[in-house]
Amino acid sequence: MSHEPSKALISRRSLTGLVALALVTPAGSAIAAPTTLRGTVFFRERIALPRTAIVEVRLLDVSLADAPAKTIAETRLRAHRNPIRYTLRFDRALIEPRRTYALQARITDGERLLFINTTRHTVFDGGRNNTTIRVEHVARDQAAAPRSATPVGRWLAEDIRGGGVMDRLQSVLELAADGKVSGTGGCNRMSGSATISGAQIAFGPLASTRMACTPAAMNQESKFFATLEAARGWRIDQRQDKLVLLDAGGSPIMRLARM
Numbered sequence: 074m075s076h077e078p079s080k081a082l083i084s085r086r087s088l089t090g091l092v093a094l095a096l097v098t099p100a101g102s103a104i105a106a107p108t109t110l111r112g113t114v115f116f117r118e119r120i121a122l123p124r125t126a127i128v129e130v131r132l133l134d135v136s137l138a139d140a141p142a143k144t145i146a147e148t149r150l151r152a153h154r155n156p157i158r159y160t161l162r163f164d165r166a167l168i169e170p171r172r173t174y175a176l177q178a179r180i181t182d183g184e185r186l187l188f189i190n191t192t193r194h195t196v197f198d199g200g201r202n203n204t205t206i207r208v209e210h211v212a213r214d215q216a217a218a219p220r221s222a223t224p225v226g227r228w229l230a231e232d233i234r235g236g237g238v239m240d241r242l243q244s245v246l247e248l249a250a251d252g253k254v255s256g257t258g259g260c261n262r263m264s265g266s267a268t269i270s271g272a273q274i275a276f277g278p279l280a281s282t283r284m285a286c287t288p289a290a291m292n293q294e295s296k297f298f299a300t301l302e303a304a305r306g307w308r309i310d311q312r313q314d315k316l317v318l319l320d321a322g323g324s325p326i327m328r329l330a331r332m
Contacts, residue, residue: 112204258294
């Protein structure tokens with residue numbers, strides 16, 4: 074009989090301790106749903122990556138076309154070989170059913186961008202997650218001869234009529250030595266021709282495919298095409314290796330970075 078009170082006391086203390094533990098345990102830890110995405114990043118060029126190259130893969134919330142993407146999770150690892158396998162871990166509770174998510178991949182060497190994906194890799198949209206990401210080569214060819222005297226090359230729009238460009242939408246101009254024009258407005262592929270005479274340039278009518286994208290993407294693409302057709306001159310910013318297109322009055326209307 075003398076031991077019964079002590080057992081009751083121990084039982085009450087144990088129960089009190091369990092209640093206290095439950096009160097101080099964060100609610101999120103009880104409902105967190107760890108999820109893993111696995112895939113590969115690859116490129117088609119037969120290029121040996123620097124030993125210091127890093128591949129970065131991000132899971133982004135891209136629901137708002139006219140606002141910066143929100144990073145849900147990211148991973149960084151050494152890019153030793155092609156293809157590069159990655160594992161991306163995140164909390165499934167952060168994924169909302171009515172929002173849009175995509176994967177972004179890039180390979181860098183220090184501050185220099187070597188590769189980046191140029192097409193959207195959507196995930197959690199009801200279909201099969203596209204976790205195999207192809208990246209495009211955007212590094213400068215260090216062995217090439219100086220290119221400061223010509224607009225010929227592949228260029229990425231950085232600013233259109235002072236309004237900037239969307240962070241994750243690439244409007245690309247490809248100008249060949251024979252005047253052939255190709256590239257993309259960010260949604261549709263384009264083709265056409267340009268006449269270059271000294272510091273003057275004139276783009277002929279530009280044809281494009283007719284895919285439909287988000288309103289914000291279509292808006293930038295429309296401005297990109299219209300600004301190309303309005304260009305009448307060009308110059309190269311030799312310090313930054315950028316192409317500047319000018320209107321008939323000599324004012325800058327578009328700035329593009331060499332890819």
